[in-house]
Amino acid sequence: MRNESEVPLSDSAFSIPVADRLKRLPPYLFGKINKLKYQKRQAGIDVIDLGMGNPTDPPDPLITDKMKESLADPRNHRYSVANGIGNLRKEVAARYHRIYGARLNPDDEVIACLGSKEGFSHMCLALMGPGDTAIVPAPTFPIHAYSVMLAGGNVIQLDVREPHKFLENVAYTCEHLFPKPKLVIVNFPHNPSGTCIEQSFFDELVALAKKYKFLVISDFAYADICYDGYKAPSFLSTPGAIDVGVELTTMSKGFSMAGWRIGFCCGNREMVRALATIKGYYDYGIFQSIQIAAIVAMRHCESAVESIAKEYEHRRDALVDGLTRLGWEIERPKAGMFVWAKIPEPWAQMGSIDFSMKLLDEAGVAVSPGRGFGEEGEGYLRLALVENSQRLRQAVRAIGKCLKPETAATV
Numbered sequence: 001m002r003n004e005s006e007v008p009l010s011d012s013a014f015s016i017p018v019a020d021r022l023k024r025l026p027p028y029l030f031g032k033i034n035k036l037k038y039q040k041r042q043a044g045i046d047v048i049d050l051g052m053g054n055p056t057d058p059p060d061p062l063i064t065d066k067m068k069e070s071l072a073d074p075r076n077h078r079y080s081v082a083n084g085i086g087n088l089r090k091e092v093a094a095r096y097h098r099i100y101g102a103r104l105n106p107d108d109e110v111i112a113c114l115g116s117k118e119g120f121s122h123m124c125l126a127l128m129g130p131g132d133t134a135i136v137p138a139p140t141f142p143i144h145a146y147s148v149m150l151a152g153g154n155v156i157q158l159d160v161r162e163p164h165k166f167l168e169n170v171a172y173t174c175e176h177l178f179p180k181p182k183l184v185i186v187n188f189p190h191n192p193s194g195t196c197i198e199q200s201f202f203d204e205l206v207a208l209a210k211k212y213k214f215l216v217i218s219d220f221a222y223a224d225i226c227y228d229g230y231k232a233p234s235f236l237s238t239p240g241a242i243d244v245g246v247e248l249t250t251m252s253k254g255f256s257m258a259g260w261r262i263g264f265c266c267g268n269r270e271m272v273r274a275l276a277t278i279k280g281y282y283d284y285g286i287f288q289s290i291q292i293a294a295i296v297a298m299r300h301c302e303s304a305v306e307s308i309a310k311e312y313e314h315r316r317d318a319l320v321d322g323l324t325r326l327g328w329e330i331e332r333p334k335a336g337m338f339v340w341a342k343i344p345e346p347w348a349q350m351g352s353i354d355f356s357m358k359l360l361d362e363a364g365v366a367v368s369p370g371r372g373f374g375e376e377g378e379g380y381l382r383l384a385l386v387e388n389s390q391r392l393r394q395a396v397r398a399i400g401k402c403l404k405p406e407t408a409a410t411v
Contacts, residue, residue: 056386139374141191315388
């Protein structure tokens with residue numbers, strides 16, 4: 001038996017040497033806000049949380065009822081196939097053809113993922129390595145850059161808020177960088193800025209991909225949430241797109257199945273095969289009852305998707321109209337579940353992180369600072385449309401009181 005004198009007084013003598021890939025990740029910029037939000041809630045203070053795009057609406061009852069029914073079948077509790085059961089992949093292909101006119105072979109051009117984020121991350125791991133470079137949109141949804149970094153690749157961020165200039169910059173980068181970028185990542189409707197495109201964007205992107213020999217990943221996570229008659233185009237509906245890339249979709253938003261973790265990667269069969277290889281080593285597939293419920297959702301719940309989009313549109317109007325009355329300059333988004341708001345003067349000089357802390361501390365409203373999405377996001381806030389319209393109007397009133405004119409002089 002060891003006596004107390006033999007027990008190390010400090011654990012500083014033993015260090016944990018983490019992998020270099022972790023050291024490439026920057027400090028987490030949302031940490032201070034999340035800590036204060038937690039403290040307030042622990043103290044019983046009501047916080048209106050517009051920080052994370054975490055849907056609060058339940059799925060259609062048909063979906064949950066099918067999930068409950070499938071739980072009674074013991075066969076559904078075994079390991080499932082890593083690429084998704086056959087009927088699910090067929091349903092994804094059928095929905096793509098029905099909505100976007102794109103034809104996919106469910107056997108080798110569709111794979112189920114644990115949400116689009118997992119599929120995206122593992123696709124980067126399958127494609128990228130040291131010396132490879134990816135172009136990502138800026139402001140940048142963090143996983144678009146960090147997945148490339150974790151795979152050992154390099155990142156070039158190009159401003160995406162003027163899509164035609166983004167394409168010009170992609171072409172310029174390909175002309176002047178050696179070796180040329182291996183991958184271009186696009187995300188429309190864009191998170192966080194809400195930027196949208198028309199079909200002509202993808203036509204030109206595919207032409208550039210074939211000219212400069214780069215691959216494309218289209219993150220189409222907000223495909224189902226469109227407003228005012230706008231319909232977001234699919235990359236895969238573009239002639240030749242399947243030759244150069246894939247598209248990631250998810251059931252988290254339109255079907256309100258965020259916690260279920262189910263999404264899809266569709267497109268180029270060699271890229272899908274590469275992702276399947278990675279997934280074959282990393283996981284045993286999605287719980288089969290979730291897959292069965294997802295089939296029912298895509299077959300019978302399209303009207304529920306339309307209702308969800310209409311609800312988000314009402315929320316968008318409540319938030320944008322309210323902040324506009326307060327004097328904020330906001331471009332009304334045509335799609336997505338976020339409002340990208342320019343910080344009004346004189347508050348912009350605080351910086352987006354400090355201003356977000358102010359709103360949380362004094363107004364009880366949590367938002368995401370633009371700086372968390374890279375340098376191009378500074379001066380902006382991202383506000384998620386996850387609360388109902390009444391709560392959003394409450395948030396606007398609280399922000400108005402927090403920023404009343406007599407307090408502006410203290411900035």
